[in-house]
Amino acid sequence: MLIADLTRTSAAVAATSGRKAKVTALAECLRAAEPGEAAIVVAYLSGELPQRQIGVGYAALRDVPSPAPTPTLTVREVDAAFTEIGAVSGAGSVARRRELLAALLGRATRPEQDFLIRLLAGELRQGALDGVMAEAIAAAAGVPSAEVRRAVMLRGSLGPVATAALGTGVEGLRAFTLEVGRPIKPMLAASAPSLDDAFGKLKADAAVEWKLDGIRAQLHVSGGETRVFTRTLDEITSRLPEVVAAMAELPVRDAVFDGELIALRPDGRPHPFQVTAARTATRTSKATEPVPLAVFLFDVLHLDGVDLLDAPGADRNAALARVVPEALRMPRAVTGDPARAKEVFDEAVARGHEGVMVKSLDTPYTAGRRGAGWIKVKPRHTLDLVVLAVEWGHGRRQGLLSNLHLGARDPESGGFVMLGKTFKGLTDELLAWQTKRLRELAVREDDWTVHVRPELVVEIAFDGVQRSPRYPGGIALRFARVLRYRPDKTAAEADTIDTVRAVAPVLD
Structure with missing residues (x-):
């Protein structure tokens, strides 16, 4: 051809x-x-x-x-x-x-x-x-x-x-099967603005789990050896000896687990996400002792010769509980009572975590898709968006790339819909980092703007969505601000324009 x-x-x-x-x-x-x-x-x-x-x-x-x-x-x-x-x-x-x-x-x-x-x-x-x-x-x-x-x-x-x-x-x-040692695409979650909305979509009792601000990990155990993979299917086993040690204690021969890794303070509250991310980065500082990562497992996809991908969520969790002690499992409660779900949500947030995941008890593990079986609920509006371009700063930000052009995925066209710009929430450290990284992703630039490959995902907090004739999608984020970059996510995992409309009402 x-x-x-x-x-x-x-x-x-x-x-x-x-x-x-x-x-x-x-x-x-x-x-x-x-x-x-x-x-x-x-x-x-x-x-x-x-x-x-x-x-x-x-x-x-x-x-x-x-x-x-x-x-x-x-x-x-x-x-x-x-x-x-x-x-x-x-x-x-x-x-x-x-x-x-x-x-x-x-x-x-x-x-x-x-x-x-x-x-x-x-x-x-x-x-x-x-x-x-x-x-x-x-x-x-x-x-x-x-x-x-x-x-x-x-x-x-x-x-x-x-x-x-x-x-x-x-x-x-059909010759492709789950193989222990080769990572598969992770199951993704949809978003809902409240617990009531999440339960309204599931219309049944559900599991309410803590949602941590950590690194998604897939852990493969075979013959007493553990391999750790990120959500982008990259192997990071050699960087996390404490995770390998924790998995070695489990009474399993062959297994594939899904979970979250996070750096915790002595009081159990999380360190900033950057501390966790640094442990999985390609290069880590040798100047200080690395902060250990805690393991929280929330799913099992294979267990001692049995594939569990197609099993209902309740059955997979029962299998998980049989071989993983409570200290290594994600805190959860199964309920149909909004008041009980709110208790789990409040406890997770009070301990410094992002919110909760509301999970269907019947849904199989549909990897790589953002379906209705898992729904995340956070106490504030946040989106994972893609940086499309960035403008040079001025004043004290002279010489730094500052004002980000933000885009959501359009599942219909396969492209991106711009939702506005922001330079808020950027620390000096983030400004320096994004200037270097975005220059590496540059495809063309003029005196004011650098257009980049749509690869870098950034988590954005915002107060609402308003109509805007300025952007092709007809809407824009209100008071958008940067929370953090998500190097663990690809652009294909960013939120869609449909999610933007779903998580917050459009204001005139």
Whole structure:
């Protein structure tokens, strides 16, 4: 398959806002892919690289050679070139990567160059996020979309699932199973503005659990060894010996647990989120003794040879309670009484935690989806939004990137809807950090604004939502302020525009 085919498909997908039309265009392209190309095609049209990072920054994309007159560049050739560029290291590596990139782009036509540059810059905003692409894979292979979603949940990646679906259909998809030691996508929660709203959606007794301000973790135990993965499926086992030690005490042979890791003070109240996040960061300071993380498990997905993904929430919790002592389990109460639920909520907040999760007792573990089975309730309006751009500050913030442009995901188009700007809540430390990080994500800039790849998630508190003709979505956040950045979340896990409308009434 030629890169020109992907370029045309990308343009067609970007030109329509309809989800069905996007799926149709993507599916047609996938059907035309040769065996072995599907994973690459899915990655590129999702705006990603199979290699993830190849060491090509914004500066390397500025000088583009003259384009080729006709399209000849294939998908496989581009993938091989990206792999070669990513493997370059050592002295002179920057110059060598630029040389290889220039050679590649010199073989591309002007539209192909534009496509590849936007792909490398993370600017392929065409509305083909995971949900849309999963539907396209199902349509291309002629299989139920539910089968594709489940396979993606279990494999954690769209590429291998596309290869299986297009190759052997449902049979290939059902070959993906939960494997101890390989992380799966975590189940996500919807939001509700109050406990009454949450219980109104579930219409039954439910589990009310504390919601901690920690790091979501998936813990795999096999043969006495524990591996720890983040919600983005990255392994962090070597950084958390105290977590591994705690899991070693459990009477299990093979298991997969879902839980939260958090740094607690001696009185049991949480440290600031940054303290917890620092323990899971790639680089940690050796100047001070690291603060240990406490383990709070709230779900079990596999236990000693038995998969529990499809079991009701009540059954999974019973299995969890059989093998995990209360000290390592998330505090919870099962009730249909709003007054009792309020007691759990008040206790969690009083101890410095975020709020509660209200969980259905019947729902299976639907990983990777933000369904109605789990609902989070916080004492204030907060959203996880994506930084789309940022403006240079002035006065005491001169030379720093300050005013953030905030966007919510649009599940219909696959893009982002801008909800306003804010520079409030930023400490000097955060300002310095975001200036460095956002420059790394920059794709273009002018004298005032730096536009960035939509990757960085930030938690925003706000007082309400008001109508606004200034922004395409017609609404804007009132008194938005930064609480913290969420490096543990991807842009695909940010809140949607539908969630924004649901958590707070729109004020005139």
